[in-house]
Amino acid sequence: xxxxxxxxxxxxxxxxxxxxxxxxxxxxxxxxxxxxxxxxxxxxxxxxxxxxxxxxxxxxxxxxxxxxxxxxxxxxxxxxxxxxxxxxxxxxxxxxxxxxxxxxxxxxxxxxxxxxxxxxxxxxxxxxxxxxxxxxxxxxxxxxxxxxxxxxxxxxxxxxxxxxxxxxxxxxxxxxxxxxxxxxxxxxxxxxxxxxxxxxxxxxxxxxxxxxxxxxxxxxxxxxxxxxxxxxxxxxxxxxxxxxxxxxxxxxxxxxxxxxxxxxxxxxxxxxxxxxxxxxxxxxxxxxxxxxxxxxxxxxxxxxxxxxxxxxxxxxxxxxxxxxxxxxxxxxxxxxxxxxxxxxxxxxxxxxxxxxxxxxxxxxxxxxxxxxxxxxxxxxxxxxxxxxxxxxxxxxxxxxxxxxxxxxxxxxxxxxxxxxxxxxxxxxxxxxxxxxxxxxxxxxxxxxxxxxxxxxxxxxxxxxx
Amino acid sequence: xxxxxxxxxxxxxxxxxxxxxxxxxxxxxxxxxxxxxxxxxxxxxxxxxxxxxxxxxxxxxxxxxxxxxxxxxxxxxxxxxxxxxxxxxxxxxxxxxxxxxxxxxxxxxxxxxxxxxxxxxxxxxxxxxxxxxxxxxxxxxxxxxxxxxxxxxxxxxxxxxxxxxxxxxxxxxxxxxxxxxxxxxxxxxxxxxxxxxxxxxxxxxxxxxxxxxxxxxxxxxxxxxxxxxxxxxxx
Numbered sequence: 047x048x049x050x051x052x053x054x055x056x057x058x059x060x061x062x063x064x065x066x067x068x069x070x071x072x073x074x075x076x077x078x079x080x081x082x083x084x085x086x087x088x089x090x091x092x093x094x095x096x097x098x099x100x101x102x103x104x105x106x107x108x109x110x111x112x113x114x115x116x117x118x119x120x121x122x123x124x125x126x127x128x129x130x131x132x133x134x135x136x137x138x139x140x141x142x143x144x145x146x147x148x149x150x151x152x153x154x155x156x157x158x159x160x161x162x163x164x165x166x167x168x169x170x171x172x173x174x175x176x177x178x179x180x181x182x183x184x185x186x187x188x189x190x191x192x193x194x195x196x197x198x199x200x201x202x203x204x205x206x207x208x209x210x211x212x213x214x215x216x217x218x219x220x221x222x223x224x225x226x227x228x229x230x231x232x233x234x235x236x237x238x239x240x241x242x243x244x245x246x247x248x249x250x251x252x253x254x255x256x257x258x259x260x261x262x263x264x265x266x267x268x269x270x271x272x273x274x275x276x277x278x279x280x281x282x283x284x285x286x287x288x289x290x291x292x293x294x295x296x297x298x299x300x301x302x303x304x305x306x307x308x309x310x311x312x313x314x315x316x317x318x319x320x321x322x323x324x325x326x327x328x329x330x331x332x333x334x335x336x337x338x339x340x341x342x343x344x345x346x347x348x349x350x351x352x353x354x355x356x357x358x359x360x361x362x363x364x365x366x367x368x369x370x371x372x373x374x375x376x377x378x379x380x381x382x383x384x385x386x387x388x389x390x391x392x393x394x395x396x397x398x399x400x401x402x403x404x405x406x407x408x409x410x411x412x413x414x415x416x417x418x419x420x421x422x423x424x425x426x427x428x429x430x431x432x433x434x435x436x437x438x439x440x441x442x443x444x445x446x447x448x449x450x451x452x453x454x455x456x457x458x459x460x461x462x463x464x465x466x467x468x469x470x471x472x473x474x475x476x477x478x479x480x481x482x483x484x485x486x487x488x489x490x491x492x493x494x495x496x497x498x499x500x501x502x503x504x505x506x507x508x509x510x511x
Numbered sequence: 512x513x514x515x516x517x518x519x520x521x522x523x524x525x526x527x528x529x530x531x532x533x534x535x536x537x538x539x540x541x542x543x544x545x546x547x548x549x550x551x552x553x554x555x556x557x558x559x560x561x562x563x564x565x566x567x568x569x570x571x572x573x574x575x576x577x578x579x580x581x582x583x584x585x586x587x588x589x590x591x592x593x594x595x596x597x598x599x600x601x602x603x604x605x606x607x608x609x610x611x612x613x614x615x616x617x618x619x620x621x622x623x624x625x626x627x628x629x630x631x632x633x634x635x636x637x638x639x640x641x642x643x644x645x646x647x648x649x650x651x652x653x654x655x656x657x658x659x660x661x662x663x664x665x666x667x668x669x670x671x672x673x674x675x676x677x678x679x680x681x682x683x684x685x686x687x688x689x690x691x692x693x694x695x696x697x698x699x700x701x702x703x704x705x706x707x708x709x710x711x712x713x714x715x716x717x718x719x720x721x722x723x724x725x726x727x728x729x730x731x732x733x734x735x736x737x738x739x740x741x742x743x744x745x746x
Binding site for chain 1: 583586587589591593597598600602609610611614615616654657661
């Protein structure tokens with residue numbers, strides 16, 4: 047019985063040109079944003095693939111040289127766009143897509159897509175996730191208002207309740223109509239398009255399927271929360287005008303005011319050092335290695351490590367010293383960058399926790415995690431690239447240390463060594479294998495679903511014509 | 512079994528006794544007109560029968576179903592026509608009928624919907640038109656069709672002829688007579704003495720929530736009915 051009712055409720059929504067027009071307009075923008083990001087991703091990924099292949103050839107073809115020089119010659123490593131980045135690019139546009147891997151330095155990432163972004167992308171309203179999280183509440187509330195508040199004002203509800211339907215059933219049908227319309231037009235098309243694109247590009251696997259499903263389910267849940275709240279407010283408000291005012295106010299609070307307030311609160315409560323300060327600290331601590339005092343300590347360490355009393359007795363003292371330097375820099379980078387990244391993730395966790403204040407915050411925090419575009423996924427790339435860099439540099443230094451070279455002598459090697467370094471291929475982590483700073487957001491959304499269902503049930507119970 | 516049984520039903524709104532100690536009994540097929548001025552308690556009585564208001568005292572049963580303990584069960588046996596039938600303006604007459612029938616737990620096909628609308632007197636050319644363009648009389652006819660679709664034991668009509676032209680009011684009289692002939696009891700709250708005389712078997716006059724007169728309609732001619740009504744309101 048509920049399906050034919052639902053069909054008629056949706057027909058009523060469809061025939062209300064203002065509300066349905068708003069939904070269709072938003073659906074079109076959501077689809078266009080998804081297509082636009084996907085097309086741009088294909089272009090950029092093709093370029094990255096070409097450049098990465100050229101980089102590999104450059105590395106292999108660098109000719110005969112001192113292995114440590116090869117470590118400085120090094121390569122660029124590219125971060126592939128996460129499979130779901132067309133749904134939610136998250137921090138990706140701001141975080142850089144490639145990093146130059148070289149001895150002694152853990153470099154910042156380069157090329158931020160935001161630098162080439164369209165004006166719409168620059169104001170942050172150009173992804174399906176941003177549009178659904180920020181604009182959909184307004185459309186959902188408009189649909190709920192159309193289906194409930196206007197009906198009550200018109201007097202249709204009286205006739206409906208006189209028909210002997212349980213008020214809960216009437217309310218749930220209306221809520222489902224709003225939910226099905228919005229989820230069907232806003233979430234389903236982009237989820238299907240993404241699955242299609244992933245299938246065509248051969249990126250489909252268990253993890254991407256799970257991510258698309260989870261992302262869609264989360265947004266469908268978000269729309270259900272909004273639909274339930276919209277219906278409940280439309281039913282409880284004493285008149286349609288008040289209902290509209292309350293719903294509009296709630297949209298401003300949920301989608302505009304609270305996310306900004308939450309971001310400011312987190313920035314204030316858990317401030318981050320500037321990246322400039324972090325770079326400065328790394329720059330100042332690494333050269334300290336070169337002080338006379340440190341040089342003496344290093345010399346003693348090298349002698350002890352090789353079991354000799356003179357540097358000349360070490361097969362390749364220059365390379366041994368460079369290797370010691372390299373390992374020292376690893377410790378410096380881990381000591382400075384590790385806690386810094388932990389702080390960024392703590393900020394993300396706090397922001398996700400504030401999802402209990404607004405479902406929009408919860409969806410913003412959770413979406414990027416499921417799409418693989420949050421900071422923890424970015425950190426996974428940074429760590430993977432850094433491990434690759436260290437393996438490469440250590441392998442070069444090890445080759446140098448294994449061959450005698452004193453004074454102006456230099457041991458050299460060629461493609462036979464360079465080809466022993468595997469190509470850099472990055473695969474993002476599977477869902478659930480990383481620590482997820484955004485996990486409170488999922489809990490918050492579940493709580494919001496529970497609260498919305500409870501409010502709707504109570505409202506339905508008290509429904510009077 | 513009685514179609515409707517009200518026993519000593521009372522309800523107050525603050526100090527105002529909206530309905531006091533009201534008892535009415537309707538047999539299947541009987542048409543009962545509840546007369547009274549505005550504020551006499553007619554609509555409040557209908558609201559209590561529908562379960563929209565809960566009486567402070569007394570009992571209400573619709574076709575044997577206790578309306579106080581099982582309001583939904585009672586409502587399922589009632590076809591209700593409010594004073595102004597407000598339909599969904601973007602749905603056609605057929606869709607509105609289908610929708611409200613579904614709400615009442617009855618799934619009807621298009622053929623049945625057309626037959627019911629015909630029975631209610633809505634011209635065929637209006638069956639598929641959006642009800643937003645309907646006159647009050649046309650909406651009323653769809654409302655009647657909705658009530659018929661429920662196959663109810665009792666029809667509650669709240670000022671059914673208010674605002675209708677003579678032709679539409681006459682159509683409604685025919686519908687009431689048809690319903691009655693099928694064994695459906697009709698309780699209508701109205702000011703329309705002419706219509707009462709035309710279709711009602713019995714009538715009751717409410718004043719300040721109390722039933723001050725109850726008669727067989729057949730015992731009164733139109734003039735006598737009007738005089739009785741005015742006397743009862745004045746006394």
